[in-house]
Amino acid sequence: MTRDPSPVPPLPPVAPRLLDWFDAHRRDLPWRADRDPYRIWVSEVMLQQTTVAAVVPYFHRFVAAFPTVAALAAADEQRVLKLWEGLGYYRRARHLHAAAKRLVAGHGGALPDDPAAWLALPGVGRYIQGAVLSQAFDRRLPIVEANSLRVLARLFGYRGDPREGAGKAWVWAAAEAVLPAERAGDFNQALMELGALVCTPAKPACDRCPLAAACVANRDALQEQIPPPKKQPVVxxxxxxxxxxxxxxxxxxxxxxxxxxxxxxxxxxxxxxxxxxxxxxxxxxxxxxxxxxxxxxxxxxxxxxxxxxxxxxxxxxxxxxxxxxxxxxxxxxxxxxxxxxxxxxxxxxxxxxxxxxxxxxxxxx
Known part of the structure; x- marks a missing residue:
């Protein structure tokens, strides 16, 4: 049985500093050009377990071929898979295609501002729900992925493994605790951006981090120990x-x-x-x-x-x-x-x- 997560300790407000940093340092990525929920959704599905650099050319080709959810729903699966070829984890493409068909059938091709409707779609879990709804509709919903997980664990000085069990529950609670009432989508992106560019797995650039003064791992010199290394499977x-x-x-x-x-x-x-x-x-x-x-x-x-x-x-x-x-x-x-x-x-x-x-x-x- 998974235990209740450890309580999330209070922190000084971090959103203003992180959002100011994000406004100054955010990368110019094609899915950030507007708040189109379809483009955000496609990008977030592609970015799961794939780097930004690898995704950008695939994203351009995919949305050029399928510019709307209706175009994706009407496509042949073989063409969808062909455009996904090389990204791996092809179940993501099949789920995206199946979900597009449901959105056309049940919502007239609109991408709804409705958390329950998103969780009912194939391939959509809490991360995709929060990423799309926070970025497209500014819903106050948290997200957790590899980069934001690392930032949150170091920020709060969490010594357990935030990838599983009680640690997984804790990190989602932490992500929700720091989320501001406004600009939730930008804040979620900022957490990921900080993890990708500054709070990296090895040798984080704490001297350039806008949250360094509030970070427990930085204070206690635990950056290399938090989070603990992933358990490597036997090959x-x-x-x-x-x-x-x-x-x-x-x-x-x-x-x-x-x-x-x-x-x-x-x-x-x-x-x-x-x-x-x-x-x-x-x-x-x-x-x-x-x-x-x-x-x-x-x-x-x-x-x-x-x-x-x-x-x-x-x-x-x-x-x-x-x-x-x-x-x-x-x-x-x-x-x-x-x-x-x-x-x-x-x-x-x-x-x-x-x-x-x-x-x-x-x-x-």
Whole structure:
């Protein structure tokens, strides 16, 4: 059972100083040009677990393709996933698309100033609710993410882990306690900006911080101890085999089912875990037969792709193969298409698969 959070101790008012700093130092980001709730929403979904620098070009492309919630709702999911390709965590894109459809169906395409309506949408939790409603409508709702969490923990000198359990409840209470009655959205952004630019994980620039005089961690020289380091998961090494099945100058591309655990509805060459001690050619034959129903003749290894997913570090050995006859059997995959190397760029794929597609399109064997 999660215990009640420790009480949030009083602090001198910090909002005026932080807002003055934000007005002077805020970065010129495209979603800050106005208070359009749609643009704010898209940016906040993209920024979850992704850096600002990585998001900016994706944001420009996405809102150019889907300038309104109605345009996003009307889009084909494959196009949405294609424009998201490379950002990772593709469930965010699917939730964004599904939520847009609900907003059009239930709210006429308007983004409501209604906390309950937002929490009813796919992919929306307390953070997205607070970020959109505070920035677009100046609702007095707090937000907590990695940067603001660090600022708040240091500011109050909180020695527990604010990422989980009672600490998580505490940091949300702290975020609400410091929130001003006006300019709540700017204050939320200022907390994040301060964490990104000044109150950094290592070697924070306390001499440039507008809140240094009120900060308990700065007073007690605890910046390096607060918050405590994240618990690192045990990394598991995984060996996989992928099969580039060719027929008549084309490559077999398969679409993952909608209920796949990862990369739902995205495309790839068939691949699966390689058995311990299994020769690569035998592994390719087995995987192709199991996933596509095709009997293939394996050839040489054409690429090795290394990537990580959560706590798994994966080495994907890719084998070229031919299948002059036989029909694809759906089951493991929802569907498959024979495509030319030049057409590989048209399909939404994961980052490791994109490396492979680029290799194949450039003439890789």
């Amino acid at each position: 598991t090494e995984v060996s996989e085999v992928g099969v580039v099945v060719r027929r008549g100058g084309k490559v077999l591309l398969c679409r993952r089912p909608a209920d796949a655990g990862r990369w739902q509805n995205m495309w790839e060459v068939p691949h699966a875990e390689r058995l311990a001690g299994e020769p690569l050619a035998e592994s390719a034959v087995r995987v192709a037969r199991a996933l596509t129903g095709l009997a293939v003749t394996p050839g040489a290894e054409v690429a090795t792709i290394r990537h990580s997913v959560t706590r798994f570090r994966i080495t994907l050995a890719v084998v070229g193969a031919t299948a002059p006859r036989g029909a694809f059997a759906p089951g493991a995959y929802a569907e498959a298409k024979w495509v030319t190397p030049d057409e590989l760029a048209d399909y939404p794929v994961s980052a490791p698969q994109r490396k492979l597609m680029t290799h194949l399109a450039s003439g890789g064997a």
